[in-house]
Amino acid sequence: xxxxxxxxxxxxxxxxxxxxxxxxxxxxxxxxxxxxxxxxxxxxxxxxxxxxxxxxxxxxxxxxxxxxxxxxxxxxxxxxxxxxxxxxxxxxxxxxxxxxxxxxxxxxxxxxxxxxxxxxxxxxxxxxxxxxxxxxxxxxxxxxxxxxxxxxxxxxxxxxxxxxxxxxxxxxxxxxxxxxxxxxxxxxxxxxxxxxxxxxxxxxxxxxxxxxxxxxxxxxxxxxxxxxxxxxxxxxxxxxxxxxxxxxxxxxxxxxxxxxxxxxxxxxxxxxxxxxxxxxxxxxxxxxxxxxxxxxxxxxxxxxxxxxxxxxxxxxxxxxxxxxxxxxxxxxxxxxxxxxxxxxxxxxxxxxxxxxxxxxxxxxxxxxxxxxxxxxxxxxxxxxxxxxxxxxxxxxxxxxxxxxxxxxxxxxxxxxxxxx
Amino acid sequence: xxxxxxxxxxxxxxxxxxxxxxxxxxxxxxxxxxxxxxxxxxxxxxxxxxxxxxxxxxxxxxxxxxxxxxxxxxxxxxxxxxxxxxxxxxxxxxxxxxxxxxxxxxxxxxxxxxx
Numbered sequence: 294x295x296x297x298x299x300x301x302x303x304x305x306x307x308x309x310x311x312x313x314x315x316x317x318x319x320x321x322x323x324x325x326x327x328x329x330x331x332x333x334x335x336x337x338x339x340x341x342x343x344x345x346x347x348x349x350x351x352x353x354x355x356x357x358x359x360x361x362x363x364x365x366x367x368x369x370x371x372x373x374x375x376x377x378x379x380x381x382x383x384x385x386x387x388x389x390x391x392x393x394x395x396x397x398x399x400x401x402x403x404x405x406x407x408x409x410x411x412x413x414x415x416x417x418x419x420x421x422x423x424x425x426x427x428x429x430x431x432x433x434x435x436x437x438x439x440x441x442x443x444x445x446x447x448x449x450x451x452x453x454x455x456x457x458x459x460x461x462x463x464x465x466x467x468x469x470x471x472x473x474x475x476x477x478x479x480x481x482x483x484x485x486x487x488x489x490x491x492x493x494x495x496x497x498x499x500x501x502x503x504x505x506x507x508x509x510x511x512x513x514x515x516x517x518x519x520x521x522x523x524x525x526x527x528x529x530x531x532x533x534x535x536x537x538x539x540x541x542x543x544x545x546x547x548x549x550x551x552x553x554x555x556x557x558x559x560x561x562x563x564x565x566x567x568x569x570x571x572x573x574x575x576x577x578x579x580x581x582x583x584x585x586x587x588x589x590x591x592x593x594x595x596x597x598x599x600x601x602x603x604x605x606x607x608x609x610x611x612x613x614x615x616x617x618x619x620x621x622x623x624x625x626x627x628x629x630x631x632x633x634x635x636x637x638x639x640x641x642x643x644x645x646x647x648x649x650x651x652x653x654x655x656x657x658x659x660x661x662x663x664x665x666x667x668x669x670x671x672x673x674x675x676x677x678x679x680x681x682x683x684x685x686x687x688x689x690x691x692x693x694x695x696x697x698x699x700x701x702x703x704x705x706x707x708x709x710x711x712x713x
Numbered sequence: 714x715x716x717x718x719x720x721x722x723x724x725x726x727x728x729x730x731x732x733x734x735x736x737x738x739x740x741x742x743x744x745x746x747x748x749x750x751x752x753x754x755x756x757x758x759x760x761x762x763x764x765x766x767x768x769x770x771x772x773x774x775x776x777x778x779x780x781x782x783x784x785x786x787x788x789x790x791x792x793x794x795x796x797x798x799x800x801x802x803x804x805x806x807x808x809x810x811x812x813x814x815x816x817x818x819x820x821x822x823x824x825x826x827x828x
Binding site: 463471 | 715802806
């Protein structure tokens with residue numbers, strides 16, 4: 294029963310919270326009510342059985358509890374209550390007919406989830422706050438889980454979440470789906486937040502491996518929800534495809550000693566075929582739509598890698614062409630770095646080093662570990678051993694991840710052997 | 714309807730010489746922005762401030778009044794002017810702030826007012 298309840302919680306907590314925020318106009322009240330409803334469920338369901346529509350049951354119970362509480366506390370002046378509400382266009386706590394038949398109002402509930410995504414990723418919040426709030430309210434993660442995942446003290450994370458919620462409330466942040474004119478920018482913020490959660494889970498700057506996988510899975514779950522809610526947004530589809538194709542490589546990314554394995558050296562038989570196939574299908578759907586964007590192009594690059602049965606069989610000319618396209622959309626130093634590394638595969642390490650040297654904004658990469666690791670590899674392959682060792686040292690200084698450190702240390706040792 | 718403070722921030726030593734073309738341009742832009750606020754019923758109040766060096770800080774401790782010359786915070790940036798606007802929600806206030814920042818060619822801080 295605990296497992297069953299957990300499963301319902303993971304699926305329904307974000308959805309219920311999203312709808313109750315609209316009904317109640319208050320994030321904390323909605324969160325408390327949902328938590329209370331799950332506590333009641335934990336008490337009753339083992340004896341009474343799980344209701345046929347567990348989400349609807351949780352939502353109705355939570356709504357009733359919250360309204361009881363509002364009435365108990367109505368000694369506070371209405372003006373005070375109103376002053377502490379989010380701005381909701383149609384706010385009528387007693388008009389809850391729709392909650393009694395959730396399935397008939399599936400569109401309304403879906404819109405609520407979108408409203409909550411846009412609220413959590415509001416541009417008036419900084420990226421850390423956006424990520425924390427998204428995981429808390431949409432993912433239903435506990436504050437201590439989020440704190441552990443990002444390796445910050447629980448008190449710090451709690452303060453971050455409280456501050457973000459208070460800012461939205463004090464500012465009367467609107468609870469709505471952005472208008473078409475604002476949608477591109479606002480959607481970019483949502484996509485960036487989900488991708489940040491994913492990459493934190495995937496690259497594991499620190500922290501224990503298990504929590505990290507959970508973060509990636511949560512990001513993929515949010516990506517799926519977003520695609521379901523906005524099926525006509527090709528970049529949302531592109532983001533999901535990119536995450537699936539990247540996640541597919543996870544079983545091959547770390548060897549039995551816990552050391553990182555480069556894409557070129559990965560045992561491709563260990564890639565998750567189901568995720569690859571799903572990612573491929575999404576990339577093809579994007580290509581057919583022909584409205585390319587940065588996430589779609591990155592997904593296409595991941596798909597070219599996934600297409601190659603061996604690293605040697607990779608179609609590098611296509612990858613370089615895709616990086617050219619990506620650079621035209623996002624002319625930043627990290628894209629230029631990845632493009633240079635692809636050029637090295639196509640035309641040799643000398644061409645790659647020349648491309649690295651021509652990066653306009655190279656100063657932006659000075660403290661970027663992958664730049665020094667990539668440069669070290671190209672230098673070693675081009676026979677510049679001394680410079681390569683120095684670049685490995687710089688990369689080692691910058692890495693915080695044990696698997697990466699192990700890998701870079703090994704590369705450095707094998708390069709240095711060539712000196713003697 | 715919620716009210717928001719839009720504060721315009723300048724360097725501490727900012728002092729406008731109204732005879733220059735730059736100042737004329739800024740005045741015209743801010744004037745047009747003020748008109749728009751008033752036309753749409755968004756305006757509550759607004760004013761430019763004399764430089765921060767003109768400020769006096771007054772303290773009252775158990776009836777003892779003391780004064781110091783200059784602004785409260787020793788800071789490289791000071792508020793140079795402000796509006797109080799009425800807007801339905803944060804996003805509307807942020808849209809007005811974007812127009813304000815364009816009009817006065819400087820950063821604008823948005824703060825919700827209590828009540």
